[in-house]
Amino acid sequence: MQPHPxxxxxxxxxxxxxxxxxxxxxxxxxxQWCSVxxxxxxxxxxxxxxxxEKLKLFKLLCDIGFKQIEIGFPSAAxxxxxxxxxxxxxxxxxxxxxxxxxxxxxEHLIKRSFxxxxxxxxxxxxxxxxxxxxxxxxxxxxSKEEIKNIAVEGVKLVKKYLSELSDTEVxxxxxxxxxxxxxxxxxxxxxxxxxxxxxxxxQNPIILNLPATVELFTPNIHADQIEWFCRNxxxxxxxxxxxxxxxxxxxxxxxxxxxxxxxxxxxxGTLFGNGERTGNLDIVTVAxxxxxxxxxxxxxxxxxxxxxxxxxxTTGMSVHDRHPYAGDLVFTAFSGSHQDAIKKGMDxxxxxxxxxxxxxxxxxxxxxxxxxxxxxxxxxxxxxxSGKGGVAYVLSRxxxxxxxxxxxxxxxxxxxxxxxxxxxxxxxHEIYAIFKTEFxxxxxxxxxxxxDSGKEHGQEEVSCTAIIKLKGEQKEVQGRGNGPINAFVNxxxxxxxxxxxxTDYRQHSIGGGSAxxxxxxxxxxxxxxxxxxxxGINSSIEKSGxxxxxxxxxxxx
Numbered sequence: 093m094q095p096h097p098x099x100x101x102x103x104x105x106x107x108x109x110x111x112x113x114x115x116x117x118x119x120x121x122x123x124q125w126c127s128v129x130x131x132x133x134x135x136x137x138x139x140x141x142x143x144x145e146k147l148k149l150f151k152l153l154c155d156i157g158f159k160q161i162e163i164g165f166p167s168a169a170x171x172x173x174x175x176x177x178x179x180x181x182x183x184x185x186x187x188x189x190x191x192x193x194x195x196x197x198x199e200h201l202i203k204r205s206f207x208x209x210x211x212x213x214x215x216x217x218x219x220x221x222x223x224x225x226x227x228x229x230x231x232x233x234x235s236k237e238e239i240k241n242i243a244v245e246g247v248k249l250v251k252k253y254l255s256e257l258s259d260t261e262v263x264x265x266x267x268x269x270x271x272x273x274x275x276x277x278x279x280x281x282x283x284x285x286x287x288x289x290x291x292x293x294x295q296n297p298i299i300l301n302l303p304a305t306v307e308l309f310t311p312n313i314h315a316d317q318i319e320w321f322c323r324n325x326x327x328x329x330x331x332x333x334x335x336x337x338x339x340x341x342x343x344x345x346x347x348x349x350x351x352x353x354x355x356x357x358x359x360x361g362t363l364f365g366n367g368e369r370t371g372n373l374d375i376v377t378v379a380x381x382x383x384x385x386x387x388x389x390x391x392x393x394x395x396x397x398x399x400x401x402x403x404x405x406t407t408g409m410s411v412h413d414r415h416p417y418a419g420d421l422v423f424t425a426f427s428g429s430h431q432d433a434i435k436k437g438m439d440x441x442x443x444x445x446x447x448x449x450x451x452x453x454x455x456x457x458x459x460x461x462x463x464x465x466x467x468x469x470x471x472x473x474x475x476x477x478s479g480k481g482g483v484a485y486v487l488s489r490x491x492x493x494x495x496x497x498x499x500x501x502x503x504x505x506x507x508x509x510x511x512x513x514x515x516x517x518x519x520x521h522e523i524y525a526i527f528k529t530e531f532x533x534x535x536x537x538x539x540x541x542x543x544d545s546g547k548e549h550g551q552e553e554v555s556c557t558a559i560i561k562l563k564g565e566q567k568e569v570q571g572r573g574n575g576p577i578n579a580f581v582n583x584x585x586x587x588x589x590x591x592x593x594x595t596d597y598r599q600h601s602i603g604g605g606s607a608x609x610x611x612x613x614x615x616x617x618x619x620x621x622x623x624x625x626x627x628g629i630n631s632s633i634e635k636s637g638x639x640x641x642x643x644x645x646x647x648x649x
Contacts, residue, residue, distance in 0.1 A: 104309040107276060107316035114315045114353040119382060122390060124332065124358040125375060126160040127153045129407075130175075131194055132372055133362040134164070137407055145406040146175055147184070152402045153363075154186050157391045160216060162192040162360070166208035167201035176208040190214035192265065197221050197246025206253045214261045216299065219246050223282055224270035240282045243268070247289040264290050265299035267336070272304040276320050284326060292330040299358065303336035304347060311343050315350035322355035334358035339370040348373050349381070363403050364411050364418065377416045384459045393417075395465040410497050420485075423461040430456050483507045483523060490520040492602040493527075496613050499625045506530055531627040532639075534646035537563045543638060545576045554579045562589065576634045577614075577641060592616040592648065594641070595623070599633060614640040616648055624648045 094100045129149060134140050141149065146163075153161050163179065164172035176193065179185050191212050195205040197219055209215045221242045222231065228239055243266065250264060266286045268279050283300050292298040302321065304314055314337070322333055335351045335358065337344040348359060361373030376396075379389035393399065400411050400418050413421045425434055437454035441447040452460050461467050483504040487493040495503060507526055511518050518526075538560060545556040556579040558569045571583025577597070584590040596615035601608050610633040617623045624647035628639025 104313065107313060107320050109316045109320050112316060112319055114319050114350060114355070117353045119349065119352050119385070119387065122382075122387065123352060123356065124160060124334075125158055125379070125389070125391060126162060126192065126334070126358065126360045127158045127362065127375065128162040128336075128360050128372065129153060129362045129366065131162040131164045131192075132360075132368065133366040133407070136366060136368045136371075137409070139408060141406055143171070143175055143178065147178070148402060149406040150179065150184070152399065152406075154189060156393070156399065159188055160190045160192055162194060162216075162218065165194045167193075167195050167204035173204070173208050180209070180211045185213065187213065190216050190261075190263070192216035192218050194218045194220065197242050197249070199249050202246065202249045203253055206256045209257055209260060212257070212260050214263075215257065216263045216265050217250055218265040218267065218301070219243075219250060220267035220269050220301075221246065222269040222305075223279060224273040225275070226273060227270055236278060236281075240285055243282050244285050244289045247286050251290070263296065263299060264292070265301055265334070266290075267301040267303055269303060270305045271302040272306060272308055272314065272317070276317055280321055280325055283321075283331075287327065287331065292327075294329050297330050297332050299332045299334050301334040301336050301358075301360065302356075303360075304338055304344075305336075307338050307340035307344060307347065309341075311346040311350045314347040315354040317354075318351045318356055319354035332357045334360060335373070336360040337373045338367065339365060339372070342370065344371070344373045345377050345381070348378055363399070364409070364415065366403075366407060366409055374416075376418060380417050380459065380464075383463075393464055397465055417459070417464060423457065423466055425456065486520050486523050487527060491524055493611055493627075494600050496596060496598050496615070496625070498596065498615065499613060502625055503527060503531070527627075531625065531643055531647070532629060534626065534643045536646060537649055538642055538645050540638060540642050541566065543576075543580070543635070545579060545634070556580055556583060558583060577637045580638060580641065592618045592645065596625075597637065597640075599637060602629070610636040612636040612640040614644045616641070616644040618648050622648045 130146055134146070150161065150163070163176055166173040166176045176191065179191065185191060191209065191214070193205050193208060193215070195201045195218065205217060221239065223239055228234055228236070232239065247264070247266070254262060266283065268274060268282050271279055279302070287298055290298055302318065318333065318335070322328060325331065333356045335348050335356045337347045337351070344365070348361070352359070359373065359375065359378065361375040361378070363376055365371040365374030365377070376393065379391045380393060382389050396418050404410060411418050413419045416422065433455035434457060437457070441450070441454065444450050484495045484500045487495060487503070507518060507523055510526055541559040541561055543556060543558045545554050547554055553572045554575055555572045556570065556576060558580055560567060560569055567587070569580070569583040569587050571579045571581070571586060573579035573582045581590060581594060593616070594614065595617050596613070599610055599612045602611050603609060609629055609631050612628045613625055614637065615623065615625045624644055626640045626643030626645070626647055628636040628643060630636040630639060
């Protein structure tokens, strides 16, 4: 960090709006909701979704109740184009759902976007170009007039190709990208020029999306920007003002809520906030914040755990344990005083004659977990309904095992199957027994009999000699590598026994002093796509890693 005085950064400034109205308002009407999980969310993933995952997530979004879904950037990639065509040609889009596609203001991209939407019932063509001083100067080297002309010419091209979607209800959305860092007067100038070119009506208004592409300031300034824009624009009745906040300062939710107070009509975001850098707006949080204030969002989150499960499966992302509403631990109290207060509040509700419809008042809980298909737990207790995080918590609390997040489903599913088959709660020692049998003591088809390793004088690489038993047949394996595990893996490969890649390795200590042991976790993926974890526990760090690898190998068979 730069020492004081700071010259590298400076305050953003303020908006000249002395008679601002938004601070005295409340959110008393619903916005239009638009999911951008399949575009903004997808492009932010380390490994983007394939068609199978996108279809599964699209269905989930429709089931939740989204009527506007940005499905991708079909002019930029064949996969994105093919996905749009699959949705339309296979009749996978429910009635009333508009497919939104993003495009830059360039003719061949606009034309390709129209081709992707052939046959759609409803479509939103989302056109954008960046308008901020920084982008104008650094990225494009263009004047204000030139940047505005890009937007206007883009709109004219959209109108040119409208006839190709004569049977489709088309709405235009325009985004002055980096609105958050653009002079509000210039943003308005560009947007009004776009409106003049498009000629929207009250019956078919234009969507003006004002993105906080980078969150640069406190949420109140964002609200001032939105209110200033809404109050100063002409033909406000012919435009839907849309918000698209990012979370660079960690206040994307607050910025959106204040933006709605300031006059916005529409919200773009993703489930659980997945998106570039620190993420997009989390629509789950904003929608349930409204619900907890008595305004139904008309999005269905009655089974939030299942929604989270599909989200994690399709995106490969994880929802944090303390995530609002959806985290594993948000409806769990560990403090004795909290547990006591919550229990008394819950007991009081149970004694009410009409507790289902009475005003929710339970200490420490702002919303009834049951409304989201969840439950309150004083402590983590494991039965057939327990989450994977609960099983991991017990193994951590009782046995000192800090499981990798990606391992939680493997362990949790096995424990839950046992609890379900026996219709009872499982104590901690039984949970550990399941873990030990499945992850620590898998000795077939591969068993490690002995292992010796070392460095030759002057050599950086480690060489190893291992005696293994594979399907009852004993053999010797020799290898070299940058460490014992790498040497063993290379030895298996040289012996023609390696059909996997090592995709994760983690290690931590258990206990302290002379009794300290090492726990290692190894994840392998076979050539046919099977993925599994194994664990090893030993007083030797080297040996625990090797045991974990062997257990993972056997679990992939």
